[in-house]
Amino acid sequence: MKTSSYPTHTATSLPRPAAHQEHDRVPEPATRPTQRRIKRVGAHAATGATHALLVFWALLATVPLLWALISAFKDNRELFGNPWQLPSTWHADNFARAWSRASIGDYFVNTLIVVFGSLVLTMILGSMVAYVLARFTFPGCRLIYFAFVAGMAFPVVLALVPLFFVVKNLGLLGSYHGMILVYTAYALPFTVFFLTSFFRTLPTAVAEAALIDGASQEAIFFRIMLPMAKPGLLSVGIFNFLGMWNQYLLPVALNSDRDKYVLSQGLANLASQQGYEADWSALFAGLVIAAVPVIGLYLVLQRRIQAGLTVGMLK
Secondary structure, eight states: OOOOOSOOOOTTTSOOOHHHHHHHSOOOOTTHHHHHHHHHHHHHHHHHHHHHHHHHHHHHHHHHHHHHHHHTTSOHHHHHHSTTSOOSSOOTHHHHHHHHTTOHHHHHHHHHHHHHHHHHHHHHHHHHHHHHHHHOOOTTHHHHHHHHHHHHHSOGGGGHHHHHHHHHHTTOTTSHHHHHHHHHHHHHHHHHHHHHHHHHHSOSHHHHHHHHTTOOHHHHIIIIIHHHTHHHHHHHHHHHHHHHHTOOHHHHHHOOOGGGOOHHHHHHHHHHOSTTTTOHHHHHHHHHHHHHHHHHHHHHHHHHHHHHHHHHHHO
């Protein structure tokens, strides 16, 4: 039997047309540079929108302060005639008049007494409670912690009426002691919540070594743990100071003695009374006097505030 002399070609050996070969090639992702450009444009747009929002927020916060500062150096005629222009004559005597005649100086001293007394008591009690809740386990520990957390969400307006009668029955209505105790109770939930989380981030090796050496729990807390918790104490102390300094509802409800008015009460009384000859320039001077301690404290300690807020997350 003769075999065919013609060569046989299998399906794999047959050459394919050039057109089909080009069609079978995987195309290069030509859209990747375009996608990268789109992502960069989107990132720049998001950054620009964020910066614009921050600039708007900064203007919203600083423009009223600057306007109040400029108005504090005007007289009543310029204040109502040219409210957005710089004063033709800078009247620094507005501050002296507000300090003496409007009793802003007395209100300032009253505020210092109440705020610093409350702040010291709040930081001592709050740090002790937070340390116990963070380092020790006992029955009811979580219940106490969540009770403080719930106190942060409780509106102070709902507690004004019963709080008024409690303070009245204790004979502390219209006194420094009553205001200090109420301010302390109002600030304790936030202080305990913040410092409990902060104490949990601190290392326990030093405290355990001191306990082995025979140190008492009181010595460990005051000599070791409190110095280690200084950033957190400073941050929560500043926030408590700002809240207490600007407090208005509690003194209005619990302090009816004009001689013991705090700044918020004094400024509200100065704005509402008509027997002061409508001295609006002195009112703005009083506003500036009340705002200077708060703004100055934040500007001086802003880095420490940020460090205290982030140190717990970094550990």
